[in-house]
Amino acid sequence: MPNTTRYTEEHIKSLDWREHIRMRPGMYIGKLGDGSSADDGIYILLKEIIDNSIDEFVMGAGSNIDVNIDDEGGVSIRDYGRGIPLGKLVDVVSKMNTGGKYDTRAFKKSVGLNGVGTKAVNALSKTFEVLSIRGGKSKMAIFKNGNLEHTIEDSACKEKQGTKISFIPDQSIFKNYRFRLEYVEKMLKNYVYLNPNLSIHFNGSTYFSENGLKDLLLDYSNEDDMAYPIIHLKGGDIEVAITHSKTQYSETYHSFVNGQNTTQGGTHLNAFKEALVKTIREFFNKNFDPSDIKKSIISAVSIKVMEPIFESQTKTKLGSTDMGGKLPSVRAYIMDFVKTHLDNYLHKNTELAQAIRQKILMAEKERKELSGIRKLAKERAKKANLHNKKLRDCRVHLTDTRHNRALETTLFITEGDSASGSITKSRDVNTQAVFSLRGKPLNTYNMSKKIVYENEEFNLLQSALNIEDSFDNLRYNNIVIATDADVDGMHIRLLIITFFLNFFPELIKEGHLYVLQTPLFRVRNKKETIYCYSDDERREAIKKMGTSPEITRFKGLGEISPDEFKHFIGEDIRLDPVMMDKATSIEQILEFYMGKNTVERQQFIINNLKVELDTAEELMN
Structure with a gap:
C-alpha cells in the first residue's frame, strides 16, 4: 500500500471573514501591486469605499464627497448621505454578507450588492475607522488589521449627517505602495462624468461635470483631433457619446455599468458595437464593413441595470443579459435605444452624418490599399509564430477574463538576447511573456500604418499583442519596456513609445505601458545584499552596512543573472507608468521628441541636463 498523508478532523479549518480576506486578497480586490498600475489593489480599496458614497448620491442623499490622501498613504472619504444606521455600524464593515443593498427598494441600481467591499478594505488595512452621523447622533468604530x-458614541453630534471612513492600507500586504494621483484623478473624474451635479473634492481640487459622457470624451481626446462634434444621447437607463478620431487607427471604448468602469466590457459593450454598426448601415443603406465603421471610433456607453452580475469581485466585465424587472434584455434595450436615437440624430444633423460617411469611406479605402501587404504580413507572422524566437509567451492572457491572474499578465519588450535570456529564465511562465528586439527599432514618426506590416519586427509585436483588429483582444494587461539605463536604452524606449503613440495611443491612454526600473547598484557584505535603484539608495545602503561593503555597478540588463533578476520582476517589481499630459497633443509630443526640430530639442536637453559625479572615494565611503 502506498503511504498517504494522514487526514483527520484536525486538518479541517474554518477561517473567519478577516482571515479569509487576508489569506486570499486576490479573490476580493484582484492583483495587489504597488500603485504603479491603475488596477492595483490600493485603488480597488479606494473605489470600494467611494462606491458606497456614490450610491448615497444616486439615492438623492448628499451631493458632495470629500476625498483626501496624505503623503503617508492614508485615505479618508467623507460623504453627506444618510449615514450608516448606528446600531449596525460594526456589522456593516466587519460582518460578511451584511449591508443595505440586498433590499432593492433602497438601492435599485447599485454597484456593490454582495456586501463584501467595505469588509475587504477593513481586513486589508493597518488601521480602519468608520464614523456615522445620523439624526444628531454619531458612532465611530476603530479597527486594526480587521480587528475591532x-x-x-456621541449623543449630541453637531456635524452634518453622513459617513466618514479613514484607512491606511496594510504595508505587509501592499508592499512599497504609493498612490499615483493621476490614477486617482481619472477615477474621480469618471465618477462625476457619470453623476451630473455631483461634486468631488480631492486634495484641494474639485471635480464636477455638466455634460456627462460628452465631458469624458472631451477630456480623453483633443477636440482638434475629432472628425466631427460629439454625438451625445441620453435615455432613462442609458447614456452614449460617440465621435471618430482624425489620426487614431484603432477603436477606443469607455464602458460603465451602474457607475462602475467595466474595463473589460461585457454584454452591454458588445450590444452597443452591434447596434452602432447596424444603425449606420441602415441609415446610409450600404453594407459597410464593420471594421470600417468602427475604425478610429472614440465612444462611451453607460447603462443602469437591476442587480447586475459581474464576472468577478473587481467588476471589470458585465455578465448580465437582462436589465432587470420587466425591462427587455441588455442587448434588446441597447439595440432599440441606439437604433431610434442615433438614427434620429443623423437625420437632423446631415453635415455630421456626411462627416461619418467620409470617415468610413477613408477607412475602407485604406483597408483595401493595405489588404495585399496585410495578407503577406499575416502569413509571415503565422510562419514566424511556429518558430518565433522573438516571443516567449506565457500561459495566461488578459483575454482569459475568468482567470484570477488575468490582470497580472505582462509582456516584457527587451533589447538583445542577453537581457531577454535573463528575464526569460527568471520570469513567471504563467503570466509573464518576453518579446526580444533585434536592435534599435525603426523611428516610425510621420509614417503610415503600412510600415507596421512592412517592418517584420513591428508586425510580430502587433501580432503578439493581438491588437491589429480590436483593442478588446489585447493579450497582456501590462506592456513593459525593459532596456538598459544608458543612452542607447533610453533611445530604444523613445522609439518604442513613438510606435505606440503613432499607431496604438490607447495603450498609453488606458495605462498599459510601463518602463521597467532595474537596479543600478548592488551593495553587499557577507550577511546582506541590497539592490539600489539610485545614488541616494546606494548611499543609504553603504551607510547601513558600515565598513567596506562590496559595490557592483550594473551597466546593462545582460549583466544581471537570472537568479538575481527574479527579484526585480516578481512581487517587488518597480514600474514607471508611461502617461500622457492632456494639455499636449500626440502630434506635438512626437514632433518635439522625434521630429527635426534640432535646435529646440538641443536647448531642452541643455536646460534639463543633470550631471552626477561619483568618485571612487564616495563609492567606498
Missing part, C-alpha cells in the same frame, strides 16, 4: 479595537 473600540467604539465611541
Whole structure:
C-alpha cells in the first residue's frame, strides 16, 4: 500500500471573514501591486469605499464627497448621505454578507450588492475607522488589521449627517505602495462624468461635470483631433457619446455599468458595437464593413441595470443579459435605444452624418490599399509564430477574463538576447511573456500604418499583442519596456513609445505601458545584499552596512543573472507608468521628441541636463 498523508478532523479549518480576506486578497480586490498600475489593489480599496458614497448620491442623499490622501498613504472619504444606521455600524464593515443593498427598494441600481467591499478594505488595512452621523447622533468604530479595537458614541453630534471612513492600507500586504494621483484623478473624474451635479473634492481640487459622457470624451481626446462634434444621447437607463478620431487607427471604448468602469466590457459593450454598426448601415443603406465603421471610433456607453452580475469581485466585465424587472434584455434595450436615437440624430444633423460617411469611406479605402501587404504580413507572422524566437509567451492572457491572474499578465519588450535570456529564465511562465528586439527599432514618426506590416519586427509585436483588429483582444494587461539605463536604452524606449503613440495611443491612454526600473547598484557584505535603484539608495545602503561593503555597478540588463533578476520582476517589481499630459497633443509630443526640430530639442536637453559625479572615494565611503 502506498503511504498517504494522514487526514483527520484536525486538518479541517474554518477561517473567519478577516482571515479569509487576508489569506486570499486576490479573490476580493484582484492583483495587489504597488500603485504603479491603475488596477492595483490600493485603488480597488479606494473605489470600494467611494462606491458606497456614490450610491448615497444616486439615492438623492448628499451631493458632495470629500476625498483626501496624505503623503503617508492614508485615505479618508467623507460623504453627506444618510449615514450608516448606528446600531449596525460594526456589522456593516466587519460582518460578511451584511449591508443595505440586498433590499432593492433602497438601492435599485447599485454597484456593490454582495456586501463584501467595505469588509475587504477593513481586513486589508493597518488601521480602519468608520464614523456615522445620523439624526444628531454619531458612532465611530476603530479597527486594526480587521480587528475591532473600540467604539465611541456621541449623543449630541453637531456635524452634518453622513459617513466618514479613514484607512491606511496594510504595508505587509501592499508592499512599497504609493498612490499615483493621476490614477486617482481619472477615477474621480469618471465618477462625476457619470453623476451630473455631483461634486468631488480631492486634495484641494474639485471635480464636477455638466455634460456627462460628452465631458469624458472631451477630456480623453483633443477636440482638434475629432472628425466631427460629439454625438451625445441620453435615455432613462442609458447614456452614449460617440465621435471618430482624425489620426487614431484603432477603436477606443469607455464602458460603465451602474457607475462602475467595466474595463473589460461585457454584454452591454458588445450590444452597443452591434447596434452602432447596424444603425449606420441602415441609415446610409450600404453594407459597410464593420471594421470600417468602427475604425478610429472614440465612444462611451453607460447603462443602469437591476442587480447586475459581474464576472468577478473587481467588476471589470458585465455578465448580465437582462436589465432587470420587466425591462427587455441588455442587448434588446441597447439595440432599440441606439437604433431610434442615433438614427434620429443623423437625420437632423446631415453635415455630421456626411462627416461619418467620409470617415468610413477613408477607412475602407485604406483597408483595401493595405489588404495585399496585410495578407503577406499575416502569413509571415503565422510562419514566424511556429518558430518565433522573438516571443516567449506565457500561459495566461488578459483575454482569459475568468482567470484570477488575468490582470497580472505582462509582456516584457527587451533589447538583445542577453537581457531577454535573463528575464526569460527568471520570469513567471504563467503570466509573464518576453518579446526580444533585434536592435534599435525603426523611428516610425510621420509614417503610415503600412510600415507596421512592412517592418517584420513591428508586425510580430502587433501580432503578439493581438491588437491589429480590436483593442478588446489585447493579450497582456501590462506592456513593459525593459532596456538598459544608458543612452542607447533610453533611445530604444523613445522609439518604442513613438510606435505606440503613432499607431496604438490607447495603450498609453488606458495605462498599459510601463518602463521597467532595474537596479543600478548592488551593495553587499557577507550577511546582506541590497539592490539600489539610485545614488541616494546606494548611499543609504553603504551607510547601513558600515565598513567596506562590496559595490557592483550594473551597466546593462545582460549583466544581471537570472537568479538575481527574479527579484526585480516578481512581487517587488518597480514600474514607471508611461502617461500622457492632456494639455499636449500626440502630434506635438512626437514632433518635439522625434521630429527635426534640432535646435529646440538641443536647448531642452541643455536646460534639463543633470550631471552626477561619483568618485571612487564616495563609492567606498
